Amino acid sequence: MSPGASLLAADEQRAERIRVQGLVQGVGMRPTVWRLARAAQLCGWVRNDGEGVEIRVQGGAEAIAAFVQALREQAPPLARIDRIERQTCALESLPAFQIEHSGSGAVRTAVVADAACCEQCRAEIFDPYARRYRYAFTNCTHCGPRLSIVASIPYDRAGTSMRAFALCQDCRAEYEAPDDRRFHAQPIACHACGPRAQLLRADGAAFSVQALSMLDEVDAACTLLQRGQILAIKGLGGYQLACDAGNAEALAELRRRKRRARKPFALMARDLDVIRQYARLSDTEAALLQSAAAPIVLLDAEGQALPEAVAPGLRSLGFMLPNTPLHHLLLRRMARPIVLTSGNLADEPQCIDDEDARARLSGIADYFLLHNRAIVRRVDDSVARVVDGRVQLLRRARGYAPNPLPLPQGFAEAAPLLALGGELKNSFCLLRRGEAIVSHHMGDLGEARTQADYRRAVGDYLQLFEHQPQAVVIDAHPEYHSSKFGHELAEQRRLPLRRVQHHHAHIAACLADNGVPLNAPPVLGIALDGLGFGDNGEIWGGEFLLADYRSCRRLGSFKPVAMLGGEKAMVEPWRNTYAQLMAELGWPRFAMNYAELDLYRFLEAQPRAVFDAMLGQGLNSPPASSCGRLFDAVAAAMGICRERALYEGQAAIELETLVDQHTLRHEDEQLAYPFAIPRLQNGLPYIEPLAMWQALLGDLVLGTPLPVMAARFHKGLTQVMVRMVEKLCDSEGAAAGLRCVALSGGVFQNRVLLSEMRRRLQAAGYTVLQHRQLPANDGGLSLGQAVIAAAQGLAGIH
Template identity: 55%
Template sequence: MSLYPPPVREEPPVMTRVGEAIRVRGLVQGVGFRPAVWRLAREHGVSGDVCNDGEGVLIHAWADAATLDGFVAGLRSACPPLGRIDSIERYALRDAPPIAGMFRIGSSAGGRARAGVVPDAVTCRACIEETFDPSSRRYRYAFTNCTHCGPRLSIVEAIPYDRPNTTMAAFPLCEACRREYDDPADRRFHAQPVSCPACGPHLWLERSDGSLAPGDPVQAACQYIKHGKIVAIKGLGGFQLACAAADHAAVARLRALKHRERKPFALLASGVSMIERYCVVSDADKALLTCAAGPIVIMAIRSDDRNEYFPGVAPGIATLGFMLPSTPLHHLIMHSFDDPIVLTSGNLVDEPQCIDNADARTRLAGMADALLMHDRDIARRVDDSVARVVGDVPRVLRRSRGYAPAPLRMPKDFAAAPPILAMGAQQKNTFCLLRNGEAILSHHIGELANGETYRDYAKALSRYQHLFEHDASLIAVDLHPEYLSRKLGLDIARQRRLPLAGIQHHHAHFAACLAENDIGLGIDVLGIVLDGLGMGDDQALWGGEFLLGGYAGYRRLASFAPAALPGGARAIDEPWRNTYAHLRASLGWPRFAAEYATLELHDFLAARPLALIDQMIDKGINSPTASSTGRLFDAFAAALGVCRERAQYEGQAAIELEARIDRRTLHDEDDAQAYPFGIVDTGGPLLIDPRPMWLVMLEDLRRATPVPSMAARFHKGLAIAIVRMTQRLLAPTAVRIVALSGGVMQNRVLVEQLAARLAACGLTVLQHRLVPANDGGIALGQAAIAAARALVPAPASPWSTSCA
């Protein structure tokens, strides 16, 4: 018998179960978030349910308080790769708890659409392996996808993102796919585009005469391409035209048929190793190429003789734009090729690409020898995105497939802003819906002067507002009276009786950069905005601006010296006109003719109708002046004989000039050799004066200095002048933040020179990353400025504001 009494067994404390409603907002639909919540709940022993609704994901959870805290803390780490959690809100529940340990995935509920739509994503590794696995029931199936990849924006027609609200509603699931779709443990649980050869979309190859090609349509299409033909391929967001990149005749024929004489074509490669045969691929480039967005990535051509391999693909420039396969169909195609193929949008230049089978048969009939088609409808056109690594940072140049319409988080100061519709610019158009502290920037629309593109713009605008149930209380437009985006905005404002905010073009560029970099209200920054043209608030044309202020207002402290645009729009298409205007302003034609008559440039200009142009400039006939940095690039390039007579695409002269830069001159030559620019005080905004540059440049031209050295001295001299102006403007202020924006800020050499030199002055330099620096980002800035005015009726800074 024990001398000690038996120990008292302590019962575990009874934990009180409490209930909470947990609201998760962000990109949480169509990414596998609900099954991730289901698995997390089982791990923590949480009871309840999870469902999608119009605001995101709603979780009802019961457990003891500590367990619920751990469960909520685990939500962020459990978020799937394509998801993004913006906020988590918790509310007490008083409902009766379900059976302990029971957690289910509920069907989607309705409600006002506030959830983000996830962008289309490139095919994941697991689906690629399945597509090429002979034992898989999806072997060589062109539409293999799962929760972690595949179409989203291109198929969704309403929120919540469920199969009945997508173009996949036309394809009832077979029994095998239904089991995957219903199993929370399967990676295809509620993957809305899920299908297989038994129940999903199918492919066929249609010859130009309308007949069907026999056999495997993918193999047949590849044979067409290998034999020098052009094939139209129905991709994720529209039709694409493909031909062999190394087939010079096929590339030339494609250029002629598309009316695209010089603009670079994009290339499709099977993998990074293929791209490395032709381009210098950095680690940042690799990460960009292989990310879920899968953009076209612009990279430098290798310095060896391989840069002669595709002479017709990107004439006159030193870069190539490559992308990797974005869908199983593209993987299947590239499996048959050892070299890249050209893959460009299925359209004529400046038109929207075809997305409908019947439309493709009509519009591409004379361009494609065959059409590789399928029967899954495309809900909206989504072009390929374009990106480039600048300063070791990936930067989006065209935001579309893979990026749009993922909401952009606005600075916290904008949480109370009213819903705003910003109409965007005329070129590279996107529009923006702002509400609830986030901005939904549309996919790339394009040039609105084209009738088909404008109709596509109006349709996309209507569909986005319906999709996101966006009810604007304010319309924001550009100041330019001829922008079609402005005219449509005016019509919408009149029809709905809404207030209208006129936003100055360069202020919008500036504000877009501030918003992307999370700069709040009331913070003054110097914006350096360089582009082609935009209407100023003084009704003059601007294009090289130094703006001090923020969202609510600004002051124009400096600009580039205005120069005439002889012929108006013709000066954009014919760069030599800008050369003449600058030389006329800097030297005068008599002096130039007397001192530089031996130059080939003199002979070229002397053969032009200079007397007529002088008369136009002197009398102000169709020759407005503009402080345009873009036109200065055109003028300098044309003086060197680069893209002199006619520009075939926007920015061609600047792009080809950048391609010619001698890197040793750029990096090793003393700054004293850079071309000088003056700073002139006229009593108003200070001016960067190019006259000293022209005098030194003409002497180099007379000495037959190599064009690459002159191109380097121009870029370096321009950067030095901008930094000098910045230092002078900021000296009397406490401002130490600078924002770079505008289309010229896509010039890699100029931006890297500016960023390094400004940082060396102790300044913080803000740049674009996810939003294009060009007009594709204008709408975000318009929305931010309109919101700031609504939130802060009086300017937050002492600077003036622009108005309609």
């Protein structure tokens, strides 16, 4: 329609075919269109089809223009409108506006993310006069379970775990009324016809619910939490373990039983006012907590102190608000937060099956708060933080996955693909029809139960989304479980297998996450992580890459240093310290200058002769240009998490936590720990840490406060990385003239490092790309694999 169309006379009759594309199926778009069209007194119909939502309207030109504007402004809460296309068509006789059945062609499968309880449903469960007063499974079109209950397609009640609950007459009337917010909401139910909660003792003994509450079993569970008991709660996407976060004894017992010594616990509070008692809360963070996704949000601790056992060694707290009616009801009388962590033993996947939960969690929980709606699919809580006003996802799961991500310009004709991700923080990706469906967080594939869950989930997604990939894409590392599974799938389905370099995938994921078009010029990508398979079997982890979607070239790197003991270096940070010091100083020089240090005494007590032989002969000590291992080495040298990391990234996380902000922002730049940029024998420039180690060890000798040292390390590292960018982009080499830098890899989940890098690069005149909708860690890797394989396929590169 021409720009002047809305200026036509109000009484001029007009007919249009309107197509709405984006996240528009299964989110209440059709009843919204119906309501708005009727309010505008338009005739016609709306239906789902293979491209999204199709609308036929007829009426006054101004009324149609106002209708389209209202559709943009009043879209359902869970919808995402990417495009609205309008086309004039012939006038015809049409009835009053109505909702039609799906049109011809393949309708896109409407499986979307689970959504937190909306305000209207929350008001109902606390309204004594409402039909669903204190009903723990209240939901509507705008909220409630989706991915976690879908068993098959098409997405209707019979294809979900709600098929066991026949709608009562009142719920049926709501389900069938277009003007009701529960129109075609598949999980709706009430006290008369839906799931019910049940409270049981873990040992099976009888007890009196009435002695705990005069209301119901959910309220009785609240009383148990207040009395210091540990509960296993059947949540939306899996079992959760809960206790009173202010009860130090309950916390200690939960850690002991769960075998989780230091990894921080997530917290849930009934409202923002409770959170504000314990943490600093910005408007952006408050909005994120209250969003339909309702993730765990990492906040700076402030105000009242919770026991140290909530988040040992950290100054941040992971808070979330209740995301289901059951949780709202459970926390109604809780004046302080509860711990709400995954229902499992350390490193195992979350329980979703009732019998499995009773078997695995009875040794942890005192009581079980159950319900009789099956969980079809494990979906963990999402985790996010706000950095400089921008939302940074750390784990993409409940509330976000599997909502499709539109691919950048140029990918519309790409063949359908299946990309299987990496080994840690795994997700996989279905690429089709100009969009990417990135799975919910699967976790680390080193654990057998997680591997089995991962394989099931891949099959689930292929079936749910009717996906027929024409190729399978894997990481170049041959020993990843995802790579081995990819080989099996490709062989079974007789599909081509594509291998993608790990760090190229990181940068490509960042490009796609920022909507960079397929044919855009290359960027300078900085990929920092623990490790990934590089060229010629090398281990990389601190890389400067000239990259676009089709190819990448390594232009710079961190210094390769041995991983003493191979995988042991990932869990014993001091091994990295020893390897770094031997590579930079050697033992005689270190002993001569730093024998007074506690670090010297610790390393002297180790079997150095064995380790020196390993380093000298290259036995189980592969060199790695890993930024993650450098962080481990520095933390251990400072006495932080020295002997053993009890969860992934612990040393780096605790080092970041120590950073003194005044030193970071105001101390003389010359006092930051210095690094050099020489060249390797092959001519590749690299970040050399010798001067950094000399400065750091000198500060240890002087007794410099650890927060100051942590700040100087972070500041010095960002300084040298910006110098490397300038060296590469200002040279006569391949990156000359580049002004766009993409940041990816798990190390960039370090808030201090990310913020400082962006600030310094922007001050130097560079455009900085960082992740927006996906994690910077390996949770985003599958999208990068998919777009690289798609781009290469479109270019005829195989």
